[in-house]
Structures are given as C-alpha cells and as structure tokens.
Amino acid sequence: MKLTLVGVSHHNAPVELRERVALDPAAAAGLARRLGPEAVVLSTCNRTELYLGREEHAEELAVATLAELAGSAAEELESALYRLRDEAAALHLFRVAAGLDSLVPGEGEILGQVRAAYEDGVTGSCLDHVFRQALHVGRKVRVETAIGESPSSVSAAAAALAQQVFGELKGRRVLLLGAGKTSESAARNLISRGAHIGVVANRTLAHGEELARKLGAKALVLDKVAAELAAADVVISSTSAPGLVVTRGAVESALRARRGRPLLLVDLAVPRDLDPAINELDGCFLYDVDDLEAVVAETLAGRRSEAARAERLVAEEAERFREWHASLDVVPTIASLRRLAEEIRDRELAKASTRLSERERRHVESVTSQILAKLLHLPTVRMKEAAAAADGVVYADVVRHLFGLGERSAERAEEERS
C-alpha cells in the first residue's frame, strides 16, 4: 500500500489560498469519505493536507481535489503544493504531529487536530498505522522534550506560569483588568488551557461588557475590583490607568478570605497597574512585562535545542515506519510460505493419522507444528531484515522461486477450476 500526501501550508501558500482550501471538521470528514477507501484530511488554519493510502492515481486525485477546493486549475496551485510519498510523507506527518512544522514550533493544538482528522478519516492498515504512530510521536516529543512548554509570547508565558503554580487550569478563575487586545490575548491563552474568565473589569463599563460577552464573563467597573480578588486564582492586568489599580493593601485584605490559596498576578501594563510590593506577600506571585519578556527570551533559546532533540525523536520514528513499510513487501511471501508448509503438514498428517491412535496423533501434530515454527522462524526474520535494508523484493522473489510459491497457487487455481 502506497502512502501519498498532497497539501498546502503556511510555508509556501499565502493566507488567501489557505483560506480557500480550509475545511471545517465536518467537511473534512465528508471529503475523507469521498476520497476513501483510505483517506484522512487534515485541515487547520495553517495547512490543508490530504493523506491517501492507495496503489494508483492517489497524487492526481489529491491534486484535483485541492484544485477543486481552491476553485482554480491544478497548474495554478502547483507552486504552493507539496507532494510526498511513503517514508517522506510519514516523516512529514510525524513532524506535523510533534509541532515541528507549525508556525510556532512546538505548539500543542496541532496534536489534537491530527487526532481529530484521524478519527474522522477513513483508515485502513496503512493510514491507521501511520496516524497511530504520528500520535505516539506527538505525545513522546511533548513528554520527553520541553518544546511544548516554551511559550513564544508574553501572553503564552503568563498562561504557562499559571500552570506552574496550579497545574491543571480547568476551573481556575481569572480576573481580567482592562479590556484591550493585550488582555484579550492573555485571556484566550488561559482559556485554551482550561481556565475560566470570571470577571472583566474596565474603566469604561461598555468596553468591558463587550469583551466579557465574548469571553462568557461578567463585567465590572475598575473601582469595584478589590472585592473580586478573593475569588480569583489568576489576575491579568493591562489597563491604561496612569497609577496603581491594585495595591498591596487590597490584596492583603483579600488573602484572609483566600485561606492560603495561591494567587498569580500578571501585570502587562506600562505604567504598571499592580503594586510591586504584592510579590512580597505569602502565596502571591507577581510578574510584570519585563519579568515575562526575560522568561520568554530564555525559553526561546531553549526551544532551539529542544527542537533539535524533537527532530531526532521524529527521525527515529520515521525509521521505524520505513522498516514497517518495507516489511509489507515480503509479508505476502512469508504468508504464502507458511501456508505451503501448513498444507504439507496437514496432508502428511492426514495420511499418517489412520495408523495412529488419538494420543499419538495429537503428539505428532504438536511436534510437527513446533518443527515448522522453528524452521520458518529464521527465514521470516531474515526476510523482514532484508526488507528493512531494501533487499526485500529480491529475497521474496528468491523464496517464491525456491519453494515454487507462485506455481503452486497457479496449480491450485487450476485444480479448483477443473
């Protein structure tokens, strides 16, 4: 079975083209069904890729489908397309699942998108194997390297810090001070990790209400924020207020009601909104923009070395896929050889069984079965090794010739016909 990948991505396709070929999950699933018997459609904001498992005309079919989606001729698409086969396609998928091909390397969302595409796709032995392995690689890279924990922006760093303090952010309550773009970006990062925006406080209530509606939160005017500190787990502040919005005294009062629960405060405003003395309070962790930028700079440096380690893990898995894929060339020969051996054994056993007692027959059956298994073990292993070293077809031909495997199946077909 040949694995074929044809796609467009942020590397060589402008956003105008990407948005034309982008599909929502339901449409991607529908397209996969149409392209079957083995097809998976991976469509995100950065890429649309068609993975097909079929022997013939896969590439032409995929190109024609993408051209149809883009509403243009295949020739026009040509410069933006990439076409990969077998090991190269698998390696690409593994890199995608590991987040190494993403706009921000190591981002975590892509693994879920690959899983969803796989679950919605129409898979057989080939795509099933390669996608399972891709999901395994994605998880392995995130567990064994820190690439997924290296935020590339101040907002992402704030969310990563919240995870360092609280672990799972599901159910954690966020208090947002300010309703500008910076606040919203930080809020979205926290929401993507499971946090819940409880309150949006803003100087102008109308602006606050607008963002609160989008985030499913309640809106408040900035003056009333002190009362909300007791219930919050994370405070994100980015107002344009000229002075301090939250003082040490206000947090100190709230701490009594918090009963020792930690509080993370992130001040993204310049001039600062949050009193720097808050960091001295027990259980309070205050980060301002400079602190976060220093953390981001450090993690970006680390991301490069982590990416190199992740690439090595991906390459190891790609090699495993290559071996598995190559072994497919010799699998039919191995199966035929075993079938032939079993047929001979059955025939000889049938001849001998008239002269044997039931106990003796069982014994002979067991012994001959063990002899066959031991005799065929080494040739099977050697053929798979040869397949991995790209000699599989030659070995398979030799075995078929020596044991007359093709001839026997022809003879059998002849017998059946007559």
Add this chain to the structure above:
Amino acid sequence: MAELLVVPALLAYAEAAFAYLRELRGPGVAGRLAIWGVRLGWLAQTALLAGQALSADGFPWGTWAGSLNLFVWLVVGAYLIWGCTPRYRLLGLAVMPLAALLLAAAWAGGGTGFGAGADSGAVLAVHAGLMLAGFAGLTLAAGMAGLYLWQERRLKRHERRVLRVRFPPLDALDRLSARTVAVSLVLLVLGIGAGASRLERDELDAAMVVTFLVLAVYSALLVLRHEGWRGRRAARVGLAGFALVAVALPITHFAG
C-alpha cells in the same frame, strides 16, 4: 550470595539520583533512566527483603540498620506511586539521593544481612511495619515540602529559567504533601495502637515521647491548613516535623 542484592539496589538508586540531577537541565532520556533506576533498584531491594524475611527466625528488621533498610524500601515504594508520571519526576531529586545514602548506611550497619532476626512475634512486626510506613510517608511529604519551597523561591525571584525545568505544580505539591501527611498519620496511629497492646503500664520512653511529638506537630499542621496555613508556612512546618523524624527519633529509639 543473595545478601549481595543490596549492591544492585544501591547502584540503581545511585544511578537514579544522578539521572535526576541530569534531568534538571531539561526533560529527556535522563528522566527515563532515572525511573528505570528506581524501578530496578526497588525490585532488587524487594528481593533482598523477601530473602531476609524467609531466612530469619523472627522479625528481621528489628535493628536500627534493618529498620533503615525496610524504611528505604517503603519510601521508594511510596515514591513510585507518583514518580512514574513525568510531571512529578523531579520529586525523585528529593527522594533518591536520600534513599541511596540511607541504604548505604543500612548496609554498613549490617541491616542487609541474612539469618538474623529477633523472635518478637507478629504484633511487633505489625507495629514496626506500620510505624516505618508512616515515617516513610512523612519522609515523602518532606521531600514534597522541600521541592515546594524550592519552586516557590524560583517563582518569587522571577528566575528566567522558571519554565525550562519541569517542576511539579506548586498547588499540587502542597495538596499532595498534605494528603501524604494525613495517610501517614493514620498509619502511625494504627502502629502505635498495635504497639500499645504490648506495653507494660506506665511505661513511657524517650522514643514514645518523640513519636507523640511528631504526631502532635503533623496533626497541628493538618488542623492549621483548615485555617489557611498552606503553601510556604505549611511546607516549613512539615520540614520541621521531619527534622524530628529524621534526627530525634532514631537517636531516642535506637540509642535509648
């Protein structure tokens, strides 16, 4: 020959301790090597303890060195419950060097030999087992408290590398440490109950006093948590309680 099982156990624990140190530079192969070191070392030590139990006439861990041997096994066993998850791997940094050192001390003190044993009966065996399990839990809780204070300090100081080394989440360390203390206290109370049945009237030695002091400190810690004593303060109290377990108890118990 079976006595030599202490050697692979010790080597594996030491390997795990070094691998955890290496893991501090970033997650990777070192973390996996560390976990395998813990697993294999613990299996070797389990075989050693089983051998000791089979060859001894009575309770084989009655001496200070024998108790230390069993204690290390319990600590590492309790750690294995959490240690296999990547997020909590660094807890091994607090546990494994201590385990390796204590096992070496137990070996040097003759606590890993075969054939010895005090004919002390089942009650004492249950008593010692429960007490050691309780103290093992408190040791693990102290490891978490230590890790909490370290991570809290990194966050407070705004360390640039704070996101590069994968520490367990601060809040989880705090909660897990409290739960471990609670379970350990139950084990200690059961152990004291088992031991009390063998006591003569009015018999009270220094070790018992220290044990009750340990119970009091940790019980107070759990009560205070309800009053908001969490985080840094709770971690410090936990470590203070552990000082009693680590220093005062062995002195009063085995020197007395």
